[in-house]
Amino acid sequence: MTKKRIYLSIPxxxxxxxxxxxxxxxxxxxxxxxYPFRPxxxxxxxxxxxxxxxxxxxxxxxxxxxxxxxxxPRHFGLTVNVECPDQPPPSCLIDGLQLSxxxxxxxxxxxxxxxxxxxxxxxxNDSGHTLVYTFKDSTKALxxxxxxxxxxxxxxxxxxxxxxxxxxxxxxSSGEEDH
Numbered sequence: 001m002t003k004k005r006i007y008l009s010i011p012x013x014x015x016x017x018x019x020x021x022x023x024x025x026x027x028x029x030x031x032x033x034x035y036p037f038r039p040x041x042x043x044x045x046x047x048x049x050x051x052x053x054x055x056x057x058x059x060x061x062x063x064x065x066x067x068x069x070x071x072x073p074r075h076f077g078l079t080v081n082v083e084c085p086d087q088p089p090p091s092c093l094i095d096g097l098q099l100s101x102x103x104x105x106x107x108x109x110x111x112x113x114x115x116x117x118x119x120x121x122x123x124x125n126d127s128g129h130t131l132v133y134t135f136k137d138s139t140k141a142l143x144x145x146x147x148x149x150x151x152x153x154x155x156x157x158x159x160x161x162x163x164x165x166x167x168x169x170x171x172x173s174s175g176e177e178d179h
Contacts (some may be wrong), residue, residue: 002066009010018048019057020176034074035131037067037068039064040060040064040099040100041101042102042157042158042161043062043159044099045060045099045161046108046157047059048095048099049092049095049096051153051154051156051157052153052157052158052161053088053089053092053153053156053157054089054143054146054156054160055089055090055091055092055093055096055155056092056093056095056096056099056157057062057096057157057160057161057169058093058096058139058160059093059094059096059097059098059099059100059120059133060083060096060097060099060100060122061091061095061096061100061123061160061163061164061165061168062093062096062100062122062165062169063080063097063099063100063101064125064132064134064165065165065166065169065171066122066131066142067100067101068102069092069165070124070129070131070173071122072101072122072129073076073124074101074102074133075102075103075107076102076107076109076127077124077125078101078109078123078124078125079095079099079103079109079111079122079123079125079160080097080103080109080110080111080122081110081111081113081120081121081122081123082094082097082110082111082112082113083112083113083114083115083117083118083119083120083121084112084114084115084117084118084119084121085115085118086092086112086114089153090118093118094110094152096110097110097179101122112117115132118134118135119133119134120132120133120134121133127175128175129173129174129175130146130173130174130175131170131171131172131173132171132172132173132174133165133170133171134169134170134171135168135169135170136167136168136170138167138172139168140145143156
């Protein structure tokens, strides 16, 4: 058995390196976004999380809104900060955000800060464009009503899945003038 050796031609090396060095962060963002965005299905959320709970759906709605309505990058080029309680069900918001934005704990571009009130801040790293999501009073009231009426958790998730981010959250935007 003979081994094949592949040599990179020395004259090609400067061209290869020049192409590598000249890529801007925008070019590399496109390289990392080789997976086209599509909204996540209820089945995908449940498969990842174990069930279709309301908070994974709420996290997903936030992330999908940032990506579609504000063209935030996915996977790389964004930072997500989640302020919420440290226990489920509110902490399940983090799973929805990871799935919809591609920001993950492993890449260290999503962080969790323990807080009583829920507040999610997404930042596009290159431009500084920032979005802040907080629950509308009507969303808090709906979640409380479902809890008191002991509505099935999956039913809550299904109902929220059909709702728009603009109807669920107060959304503040800053640094958007570059967009």
